[in-house]
Every structure is written in C-alpha cells, then in structure tokens.
Amino acid sequence: MFIIDGMKSRAHREVVANPTAHGWVLNLYLNGERYPERVCDYFQSEYAPTQELAENIVRHASDEQRHVRLYSHALSTIGEPVVDLAPPFVFNEVVRSFTPDTFHILPTDGEDAQREKLANFLAHAHFLEKRVGRSIEYHADACGALGRDHAGKCVAAVMRDEERHVEYTREAVLDLLPRRKAQEVLDTHRRAEAKANLEFSLRLLRNFLNRYDNGISTQRKLMFRVCEFIMQGASRLV
Numbered sequence: 001m002f003i004i005d006g007m008k009s010r011a012h013r014e015v016v017a018n019p020t021a022h023g024w025v026l027n028l029y030l031n032g033e034r035y036p037e038r039v040c041d042y043f044q045s046e047y048a049p050t051q052e053l054a055e056n057i058v059r060h061a062s063d064e065q066r067h068v069r070l071y072s073h074a075l076s077t078i079g080e081p082v083v084d085l086a087p088p089f090v091f092n093e094v095v096r097s098f099t100p101d102t103f104h105i106l107p108t109d110g111e112d113a114q115r116e117k118l119a120n121f122l123a124h125a126h127f128l129e130k131r132v133g134r135s136i137e138y139h140a141d142a143c144g145a146l147g148r149d150h151a152g153k154c155v156a157a158v159m160r161d162e163e164r165h166v167e168y169t170r171e172a173v174l175d176l177l178p179r180r181k182a183q184e185v186l187d188t189h190r191r192a193e194a195k196a197n198l199e200f201s202l203r204l205l206r207n208f209l210n211r212y213d214n215g216i217s218t219q220r221k222l223m224f225r226v227c228e229f230i231m232q233g234a235s236r237l238v
C-alpha cells in the first residue's frame with residue numbers, strides 16, 4: 001500500500017501543477033459536496049431520536065453547504081470555473097450504485113425502520129467521508145508543496161470538518177442500533193464504498209490520462225499505468 005500511497009501523492013502533485021486538471025479535481029470534490037442538495041434521503045435530522053444527534057446532522061448539512069462555497073472559492077483562486085459533472089464522476093453516486101436500499105424515511109415507517117434507515121445513511125456517510133478525507137489530505141499536501149496556498153487553505157478547512165463527520169457518524173450508528181445489527185450495517189457500507197472507490201479511482205485515472213496526456217512525461221505516464229494495473233487487480237479482490 002506504500003507504493004500506492006506514493007503514487008497517489010505524486011498523482012495529486014501532477015494534478016495541482018496543471019491548472020486545468022486541478023480545476024477538474026476541485027470540481028470532483030465540489031460536485032460530491034453538492035450531492036446532498038439533489039437527493040431527499042440525506043440529513044433527515046427530524047427523525048433523529050435525540051436532540052444531540054439531530055443537532056449534529058443539521059450542523060453536518062450546513063458544513064457541506066459551506067464546503068461547496070469553499071471549493072467554489074478555491075476554483076476562483078486558480079482561475080477555473082465551477083462545472084456540473086455527470087453522475088459517473090460524482091463519488092456519492094458511485095457509492096450509491098453499490099448500496100442496497102434507500103435511506104428515505106417515511107412518516108409511516110415504524111420507529112425501528114426509521115432508526116435503521118437513519119443508521120444506514122450515517123454508515124454510508126461515514127465510509128464515504130473517510131475516503132474523501134484521505135483524498136483531500138493528499139490534495140492539501142500537494143497544494144502546499146506547489147505553492148497553491150489559497151486553494152490549499154480551503155481544502156484544509158474542509159478536511160477538518162470531514163474528520164468530525166467521520167467520527168460522529170460511526171458513533172451514531174452504534175448508538176442507534178443493537179451491537180450486532182450496527183456491525184452488519186457498517187460492514188455493508190464499508191464494502192459498498194470499497195468497491196466504489198476502486199471503480200471510481202480507475203475511472204478518474206483513465207479520464208485524467210486521456211484528458212491531460214500531453215502535459216505528462218512518458219515516465220510518469222508509465223507510473224500511472226502501473227497504478228491502474230494494480231487497482232484493476234485489486235478491484236477483483238473486493
């Protein structure tokens with residue numbers, strides 16, 4: 001995994017060095033942050049059984065709206081536009097494609113069903129945000145290394161919130177459900193995210209190589225191809 005970590009770190013630096021590619025990646029993050037505004041089953045705080053959880057969910061929703069503004073600002077600092085991306089390039093959509101059932105809670109659902117759907121949403125958010133958190137860590141590091149300080153500050157601000165989201169969402173799943181059921185729900189969403197991550201990473205890598213072919217040295221291109229090969233192999237193991 002150290003080899004892949006090194007490749008990811010280099011890939012982010014490659015991206016940040018190219019303003020168009022950097023804009024594309026910031027738009028990938030931004031479109032993920034916008035996803036909750038497009039669906040009806042995220043952040044259903046009204047069904048939280050405790051005031052504390054309801055407040056955490058409301059704050060979480062408002063953080064994600066702030067992240068959209070932060071990424072928009074980061075894009076403006078590098079002179080790139082905000083772009084609406086198609087669903088295959090929105091990570092949430094890809095994770096949902098591997099996720100069974102809806103999180104949408106209906107007023108007619110019984111109390112147990114409401115808790116289970118809310119717990120499923122929180123487990124989904126936990127694993128998705130954990131992955132995005134790692135990715136933006138590489139990205140913030142690359143922004144710092146290449147002197148994109150304004151964009152780097154925006155990404156670092158998002159990163160701090162995501163760490164909090166990752167923590168409370170897992171705790172909430174364990175509070176909402178009996179231990180064994182909570183573990184099942186967490187396992188389901190861990191697997192869905194892992195499958196989605198491999199598919200999404202490969203899709204991004206291919207898209208990046210096709211779009212920005214001319215600006216990448218042959219040696220680096222070869223390195224990314226090796227990375228693609230490794231990820232393809234790993235995707236058969238999940």
Ligand SMILES: [Fe+2]
Binds near residue numbers: 063
């Ligand atoms: Fe976010």
Ligand SMILES: [Fe+2]
Binds near residue numbers: 129162
């Ligand atoms: Fe978040």
